Amino acid sequence: MNEAPAEDGPQTFEDFGLHDDVLKALAELGWETPTPCQRDSFPLIVEGNDIIVQARTGTGKTGAFGIPLVDRLISIDGDEQALVLAPTRELALQSAREIAKLGAHRDIDTVAVYGGASMERQISALKKGARVISGTPGRVLDHLNRGTIDASRLRVLVLDEADEMLSMGFAKELNAIIEKLPKKRQTLLFSATVDRAIKRVAEKHMRDPVFLGLSGDHVGALGIEHFVYMLSGIGRVGNLISILEIENPESALIFCNTKAETEQVSAALKRAGFNAEWLNGDRPQREREQVLAQTRRNEVRFLVATDVAARGIDVSHLTHVINFHLPENVEQYVHRTGRTGRAGRTGTAISLVGPNELGILYYLRLQYRIFPIERTLPSEGEARTRREADRITMIDLAYPNPPDEHGLALARRLMTHPDAERMLAGLLGAFFDPGSGDVDEVAAKQRRRGRPATIPPEPPEDELDQTGTPEREAPATATLYVNVGRRDELKASELGRLLRERTGLKRKEIGRIRVRDTHSLVDVPEDRAQDVIDSMAGAVLREQALTLKLAQRESRARRG
Numbered sequence: 001m002n003e004a005p006a007e008d009g010p011q012t013f014e015d016f017g018l019h020d021d022v023l024k025a026l027a028e029l030g031w032e033t034p035t036p037c038q039r040d041s042f043p044l045i046v047e048g049n050d051i052i053v054q055a056r057t058g059t060g061k062t063g064a065f066g067i068p069l070v071d072r073l074i075s076i077d078g079d080e081q082a083l084v085l086a087p088t089r090e091l092a093l094q095s096a097r098e099i100a101k102l103g104a105h106r107d108i109d110t111v112a113v114y115g116g117a118s119m120e121r122q123i124s125a126l127k128k129g130a131r132v133i134s135g136t137p138g139r140v141l142d143h144l145n146r147g148t149i150d151a152s153r154l155r156v157l158v159l160d161e162a163d164e165m166l167s168m169g170f171a172k173e174l175n176a177i178i179e180k181l182p183k184k185r186q187t188l189l190f191s192a193t194v195d196r197a198i199k200r201v202a203e204k205h206m207r208d209p210v211f212l213g214l215s216g217d218h219v220g221a222l223g224i225e226h227f228v229y230m231l232s233g234i235g236r237v238g239n240l241i242s243i244l245e246i247e248n249p250e251s252a253l254i255f256c257n258t259k260a261e262t263e264q265v266s267a268a269l270k271r272a273g274f275n276a277e278w279l280n281g282d283r284p285q286r287e288r289e290q291v292l293a294q295t296r297r298n299e300v301r302f303l304v305a306t307d308v309a310a311r312g313i314d315v316s317h318l319t320h321v322i323n324f325h326l327p328e329n330v331e332q333y334v335h336r337t338g339r340t341g342r343a344g345r346t347g348t349a350i351s352l353v354g355p356n357e358l359g360i361l362y363y364l365r366l367q368y369r370i371f372p373i374e375r376t377l378p379s380e381g382e383a384r385t386r387r388e389a390d391r392i393t394m395i396d397l398a399y400p401n402p403p404d405e406h407g408l409a410l411a412r413r414l415m416t417h418p419d420a421e422r423m424l425a426g427l428l429g430a431f432f433d434p435g436s437g438d439v440d441e442v443a444a445k446q447r448r449r450g451r452p453a454t455i456p457p458e459p460p461e462d463e464l465d466q467t468g469t470p471e472r473e474a475p476a477t478a479t480l481y482v483n484v485g486r487r488d489e490l491k492a493s494e495l496g497r498l499l500r501e502r503t504g505l506k507r508k509e510i511g512r513i514r515v516r517d518t519h520s521l522v523d524v525p526e527d528r529a530q531d532v533i534d535s536m537a538g539a540v541l542r543e544q545a546l547t548l549k550l551a552q553r554e555s556r557a558r559r560g
């Protein structure tokens with residue numbers, strides 16, 4: 001195995017000498033400059049070398065093999081085929097879709113083949129002459145045995161996430177597939193780690209491969225921040241909720257060691273008011289794909305998964321990886337934490353460590369020289385401060401509209417009364433009705449969900465306007481999306497006030513304002529929606545230029 005010399009490669013896609021139609025596809029995808037993985041591997045691939053690329057997920061690996069595939073390895077006037085093998089159906093689908101986009105103007109069709117999907121549909125797609133086949137080992141071998149994949153036409157074999165394929169037990173299928181392929185072919189192997197098993201594959205199935213070491217998971221793990229919370233081992237789910245409160249991650253992949261834990265932890269987070277979903281091997285494929293799609297759209301904040309279920313998931317926006325338990329071996333820790341801090345972003349790894357996991361933590365420090373910073377759970381005083389802040393926020397959100405002059409005058413007189421504290425405490429006691437349940441838990445849940453809170457529960461949303469007055473036969477409304485939210489420390493009252501000032505809307509014309517983590521939603525009269533959008537153009541709130549647009553195509557009439 002030869003190591004590629006360190007040379008400066010092409011700096012732009014134009015430097016690759018690509019066909020105009022491939023450059024057009026890259027422009028449509030919004031790819032402006034090649035990643036180091038794409039830049040360094042392209043010359044080696046187009047020269048016909050077998051290569052081994054050690055690179056993390058999120059470094060542009062699909063483009064690294066997809067661009068040379070559609071540009072010149074598969075000619076548009078020939079019948080050559082390429083086979084991409086991936087460890088999971090999600091990764092196989094992702095590769096097929098991305099290569100299809102890269103070859104959109106080259107008449108190069110792709111097809112994804114994987115278990116759990118209709119065999120007949122896949123056979124039909126293969127018969128139409130797909131030039132790139134992306135699939136999982138089991139289903140690809142099945143097609144080869146059936147003769148529905150003609151191996152004689154294959155010129156390029158890509159092994160994507162090769163270490164994951166081997167660790168998932170696909171070595172037998174992988175060897176069986178390669179034995180059926182033409183000896184005269186080009187093999188491109190991409191892997192986050194290059195261990196003995198990978199080297200054995202290279203020695204057996206590749207021709208004098210060139211090694212390109214870019215960024216293994218170990219390198220990636222060193223590039224992110226690592227923290228641990230030392231726990232007693234009792235009440236771990238409650239500890240996790242406290243940690244999420246402290247760290248407040250924008251999004252996170254939470255790893256559990258067992259299938260049962262994923263469902264238990266996800267359920268507990270939902271009960272606590274967090275937006276969470278779970279994945280493990282028992283979840284039906286359709287539900288799994290729905291959860292992944294929601295996660296990619298930022299609709300799921302916390303994804304709780306086992307190691308096996310998380311393999312092949314490429315969610316680039318993750319800010320945190322959280323280990324509910326440390327994995328049983330330190331290498332798995334490196335794989336887990338390599339899922340954050342991708343594509344040049346910063347990342348954070350947080351681990352909950354009990355007495356029985358101290359040995360793994362010790363070996364992590366010894367073997368990988370990773371020294372997580374120790375953090376502590378909040379004291380009772382800090383927790384009380386948080387609960388009090390939540391209650392104050394509830395009051396603030398419950399009354400978003402400016403009071404009238406009479407109310408202000410009464411408030412000022414109350415604050416100057418010698419017994420003001422006693423009377424105010426009484427009013428607060430009435431507001432936080434003890435009969436409505438655990439007030440602090442309700443307050444925390446509603447803060448986590450990013451929506452206004454009142455106790456006792458308010459009437460359904462579609463029965464109230466912004467002033468809280470029940471309506472009957474209210475006019476049709478449209479919901480507008482606003483690009484500021486809770487993370488910008490936005491208050492519903494601020495947004496309502498700005499809307500009234502810039503649009504001329506009356507208070508009663510503005511419907512519910514719902515402040516979410518990253519955005520807000522506001523209901524306005526349907527016939528005024530476009531005027532509101534136009535009037536708010538150029539507005540700034542919380543040092544953020546506002547963008548308003550329709551959040552849904554269909555308006556609804558709110559009825560009592």
